Amino acid sequence: MKGNLSYSEQTELVQxxxxxxxxxxxxxxxxxxxxxxxxxxxxETFADFLNLNLGFGLMNTTIIIGVAFFIVLYLQFRVNKYVPGIYWLTVVLISVFGTLVTDNMTDNMGIRLEVSTIIFSVLLGLTFLFWYLSEKTLSIHSIYSKKREVFYWLTILFTFALGTAVGDLYSEQLGFGYLKTGLTVIVIIACIFLLWKMKLNGILAFWIAYILTRPLGASLGDYLSQPKANGGLGLGTTVTSVIFIVAILAIIMYLAVSKIDITAKNETVVKNGNKKNVLVQTIVVLCMFLVLGVGSYIWRSNQIASQSDSSQTTIAGQLSDFINIENDILKSINSNEFSTAKKIADDLEHQWDTQEPRLRAIDGNTWTEIDGTIDVVLASVRSSNPDANKCKSALTNSLSVINSANK
Incomplete structure (x- = not known):
């Protein structure tokens, strides 16, 4: 699928x-x-590796990745042609940074994923709008100027942030799970591919697929890295990150040598006569996604609500299992059995994620507060060199919050 033209579009080659x-x-x-x-x-996995395994914390991880991203982005703007190593390193870092932006909004700022989804959808839509009004094209084969490159990377950033919000919303908050979410995205991408073959505008098809590969990749990363008890394969974030980084480097080296991804020295331009057709296609596709997305969200939310006691307005009395699990972790830390503590932490994460849709539907604010303390516990316990005092402090704080909410 190429992000230039569909079969129905009349084109002219401009030398x-x-x-x-x-x-x-x-x-x-x-x-x-x-x-x-x-x-x-x-x-998805490298952000978790820095945040949890190395114990940097969400904010420090964001700062580190943000600095690295802007340095590499500067290099990308400095070169005057496509350089595989620089370009794809920029994509890797912007994917991590986009993920962290959404995670910070959710975990540190308490912004609901529904709101994040709307915010990034609007920002992405506005970026496309201003890009088109300024340059009269959204084709990635037309990135010949600094202005177009600015629009391009802004678009990429918002697609990653939006994909993270949508992926987390459906896989975690609505409880669809990593595998089901990933398979659903694959089916949607396959449908877009078929529509493209049936003369859906190529640029429109490209950007839809580009956005959808974000939740697909995130679901794949979570499925591979998460423990088996959580519905994953249990490879861990370290192994998963290494495998995929090596694969990326291998492909980049191949592309650098073969040069098969160097764009042709012609730009294809859409004639004005096709603008109306493209606009109609865009509106129809957006309406379809809106109906399917909102419809599935409402259906799943109602399903979750029906599984909960409608008279229940607090999560008090429903957190005893989490208190017991954290106490078990604390006992392991006190005994310097960090490997055992990490295994129990995996169980804590799994149980908490499993109960998220139900508990969050009852009291979203309290859930968010507890979720933040549990994230700190997981980060401290899973650190490559866990500090007993930090672990105890995180657990003590988390237990205090959970006990208070459970009364």
């Missing part, structure tokens, strides 16, 4: 001088999509 033909992005080949999914997966 440009050599300096104009140095596109800053790669040709959309099968390798483009493979690396895109791999980068997305790394964005």
């Amino acid at each position: 440009r001088s050599s300096w104009e033909l140095l596109s800053k992005v790669p040709e959309v080949t099968i390798f483009f999509w493979i690396i895109k999914v791999l980068c997305t997966t790394v964005g």
